[in-house]
Amino acid sequence: MVAVDHSLSRGPFGGVADMRSVLHHAVTGGADAVITHRGAAVRAMPIQRQTGLIIHLSAGPALIKGDQRRELACDPETALSLGADAVSMQVTLGIDSRTDRDALGDLGRVAASCDHLGLPLIVMSYAVASMERRSRGTMHAVRIAAELGADVVKTRHPGLQYLSELVHTAMVPVVIAGGASSEPWSVFLDTVRHTMRSGIAGFCVGRQVFEHSDPTEATERLREAVHDVHVE
Numbered sequence: 001m002v003a004v005d006h007s008l009s010r011g012p013f014g015g016v017a018d019m020r021s022v023l024h025h026a027v028t029g030g031a032d033a034v035i036t037h038r039g040a041a042v043r044a045m046p047i048q049r050q051t052g053l054i055i056h057l058s059a060g061p062a063l064i065k066g067d068q069r070r071e072l073a074c075d076p077e078t079a080l081s082l083g084a085d086a087v088s089m090q091v092t093l094g095i096d097s098r099t100d101r102d103a104l105g106d107l108g109r110v111a112a113s114c115d116h117l118g119l120p121l122i123v124m125s126y127a128v129a130s131m132e133r134r135s136r137g138t139m140h141a142v143r144i145a146a147e148l149g150a151d152v153v154k155t156r157h158p159g160l161q162y163l164s165e166l167v168h169t170a171m172v173p174v175v176i177a178g179g180a181s182s183e184p185w186s187v188f189l190d191t192v193r194h195t196m197r198s199g200i201a202g203f204c205v206g207r208q209v210f211e212h213s214d215p216t217e218a219t220e221r222l223r224e225a226v227h228d229v230h231v232e
Helices: 019-028 038-043 076-081 097-117 131-147 160-170 185-196 215-227
Strands: 033-036 052-056 086-093 121-127 152-155 174-177 202-204
Touching (some): 019 038, 097 121, 131 160, 160 174, 160 185, 185 215, 202 215
Parallel strands (some): 033 052, 121 152, 152 174, 174 202
């Protein structure tokens, strides 16, 4: 999956200024699905049915300083009326008790709506934790999302030594977030291939694709790395 929801959280910079262009690259490159907000879904998504449309329900602009909370700014019913094949939402746990409880309540309500509509729900589930506890926190956050109704969970890479355990305990397919483009492209693709061999369901990549010099080719190479794999 190619995520281009960054234009709301970070602004129209770093490759997502022209949403029509970035979505065209993702579709042309053969992405299985794109994740975007409702505005871009209506105004910029190419008219075709080969690439799944996932509308992101959560919003948390960087303009809100020092706040990691995500508010529900769309609902599954609206997303379905706009042609979504699935919806996604973000749940970040470990911020503070009130925010965490609100996030879990939101997840329960969205999952119930998605069940009623027959609409798949992807939960971007993260844990705020120190580096030494992040891997265990990630696995806990994934399980929470699965227990509360997620059909697929997206999360950060927990570390190579935890991948098999993550796959075994998640209960639902898990996709790994691509993260920032801080390493050479070839190294990132090697990481994708190695990670996929553990049984991870896929990757959800944003900046590594739309900040690439050729986003169409980047999508093609990413698709190959995800699909041409043999689980160990």
